[in-house]
Amino acid sequence: MTVRDVIEPRWYMEIVESAPDATVMIDSSGLIVLVNRQTETLFGYARAELLGQPVEILVPLRYRGRHHIHRDGYFGIPNVRNMGAGLELSGARKDGTEFPVEISLSPLRTERGVFATASIRDATSRRAAEEQFRNLLETAPDAMVIIDRDGNIVLVNAQTERMFGYRREALIGKPVEILVPERLRGRHLGHRTGYFTDPKVREMGAGLELSGRRKDGTEFPIEISLSPLQSANGPLATAAVRDISSRKKSQEQMRNLLETAPDAMVIIDQRGTITLVNKQTERLFGHPREALIGQPVEILVPVRLRSRHTGHRVGYFTDPKVREMGAGLELWGARADGTEFPIEISLSPLETEEGTFATAAVRDITDRKKAQEQIRNLLETAPDAMVILDHHGNINLINKQTERLFGYLREELIGQAVEVLVPERLRSRHLGHRSGYFVDPKVREMGAGLELSGRRKDGTEFPIEISLSPLETEEGRFATAAVRDITDRKKAQEQFKNLLETAPDAMVIIDRRGRITLVNQQTERLFGYGRDELINRPVEILIPQRLRQRHEQHRSGYFLKPNVREMGAGLELSGLRKDGTEFPIEISLSPLETQDGQFATAAVRDITDRKSAQVKLTDYARNLEASNRELEEFAYVASHDLQAPLRNIISFSELLRAEVHGKVSDEADQYFDFIEESALRLQGLIKDILEVSRVNRMERRFSIVDTNACVDTCVAQLRPTLESSGATIETGRLPDVRGDALRLTQVFQNLLTNALKFHRADVVPRVRVEARRDGPMWEFSVIDNGIGLRPEEFEPIFEIFRRLHTADEYPGTGIGLSICKKIVETHGGRIWVESVHGRGSTFKFTVPDAATIVTPRLVNPQLVASP
């Protein structure tokens, strides 16, 4: 039987010959009835060698025994079977070599029975490609799972085995859901089916939170990228699966980190979508986290600023870098309730596998703003122009005075480098100073050295003085500069120079090294030098050679502890004229602090004249002292030697009168009275003189004196007089004073006695004693209703031995008031009288309060100092 017997018409043969694959037709007994040219080529047989042979001739020996079973099976249910439908098949060439084949079968029913046509393709190259693909899979870093459109796993790599804990054989042919947690399997099925209806590449991280399930049932977070794969066996899907446990963990850590941040932290992606916030953000903005995630970050920005913010944001991502807090911009946040609040933001880019993000740390600066407001208000009250700088040297804050002083508006200065206020020529130097200051900031007071200049907006310069103090804030270190315009002071310095010229003394100003820097005309005149001969010369040129060395020491010492030393405070100095003559001088020194350093001003006075006057005065004082001693001696002698003869006169007159009484004449008896009265009066006068000299020599042993007691003593002594005349002495409450109790009692005694004594004939004496406070003193008044005084008598009554009345009218020596005057003056007070003639007198005197320290007035110091 040939093939012609089997198949008609002839065109079928032609089709078979033109087919790309080898075609072999067999009958139901397995004998080859037809082959084409491709079969000859593929297997190496000539057609004739194959026709009529069992088809097993083309099957490798090791499969031949079982092949007929497959063949018989096929003829049992003959149908079309496509290539590549599973079986790994091999062909055997005539030379015995084997090669992989793919076979598709189709039945052919004829009148002579059923035949089977097999199309055989050499699968050597395809197998090799498959091998390569498999190797590729193994080298992939991710677990690779390939599934067919039914969701069955067709291929996995070693990473998949490791990741999921299955062996490869346990996965192949299983639905992919074996790798999905049970709870998600239903959903996954839907996704999978969906994917095959529109298969395309889906990259990792594009959204879904996925989980994988290991063989042991544990789950783990994964990320999947999908790509479709067309194969001979239909569409497949390749899934690259990545375990993101560690990334998840680090994300978790970062989230925790965010939560511990003191500021509100907001992370946004490049599109400006919020991907992460912390609790502080929720609190600060009043939005719950869920309301923020996925929203554009502008939800946190006031509506009025949103469009601008979008621009900034896009700009940031084109050049993302770290931007620190407080770097300039005034920012505002918007809360959920629409209220705004001032914020500060620091930005830092965050590079991740998922792209660039931006982390924003947001700080509410409401309080700080408020504090700044307070500082600002405080600044406004300062008398000086106040400028606050940040550590970059930029002006952060100024007050009105600064605007006024420099001619700028606030807006023109804030944020500018402070050097805008410094003249151009000094700016680079200022920069150095400024940087130095922030390295070692401390308080520097005004006038501590540098000659400074400010520059107004209009370019004019003016002299200034600056004090600096550091200001530590949570935003870092600032410096506060108080700036004072010293134009006027400079002018005053000019005036100072002029003033020097008008000074009566020779004025010499020297620097620390003792060099003369300034003199006036008086100096030229006094020392005989011209100004030019003195300037820059050591000041010792004006001092005698023998004193120069000592003077240099004094001078150095003075600059170490400069203070004002007034004239006459110590040293006897000599000046040296240009002509070599010396003359006595007196010097007062005062330190002079200027911006150029420390100087000393010496006022030099020629005391030649005063020296001689002083010598005279010393002589005078010595004489006075001597005569005072003599006076003292005299007083003592007077008390004894003057009194003794008087006593004799009185006593013997008395004795003689007893002897001759009634024996000579009445007249003679009267003479005795005259002798005795005269002698007694003389004795009284002597006593008074002694008293005056004693008060003069009175030592100032002052203590606190209760004047009530003084007056009480006097009243007690005057009681007989009071009782006989019906007179009254009235006193209020009197104060404590500082003084000598005995002497003050004496004053009251004299004044009260006078007040009672000089009464009007028909008027009962009434006396009042009062006191009132007058500064550090008490003013006492002794007021009577007596005969009074005429104004021209007010002064003389205090003179010694001044009597206004004869001894017949009012007895007394006239010493009382002058003693009162002495005593009061010794106390540092004064005494005077106010009176209306015929109506009464008021004697007033002052003595110091108990708490006052007294310097005596009108008392010769020599007299007081004597023993």
Place this chain on the structure above:
Amino acid sequence: MIDVLVAEDDPAALHLTLKALRMADARIRTHVTRNGAEAVAFLLRQPPYTDAPKPALIVLDWNLPKVHGRAVPTVARSIDTTHDIPIVVVTTSDAQKDRDEAAHLGVNEYVVKAARFSDFAESVRDFTQRFIGSLPDGG
């Protein structure tokens, strides 16, 4: 007789003192010395006072010439035989420093001579009675 030593340089004053002493007590026998040196010599029984009795009272002017009155109490108080003799200073000086000095040296009384004799005699009678006693009754 009661021996009283009087030291006084002024004859007039001496006259008044002796008169006042006689008026005060008739038993008094006065011994007069004219300055401090003589008074001290009297107490020490130096020539010309080798036979001098121990006086029952010394009436002493303070401002004596040559040797000052202060020599008298100074010496008298330092010698056993005389340290118990009462000494009254009779003077015209009422200076506090004289009073203080006299008291310091052991003078028993300091009397400022009154200007009027009657007053003076009264004060002499007073201290005489106190230091040498009243006239004994019937004596």
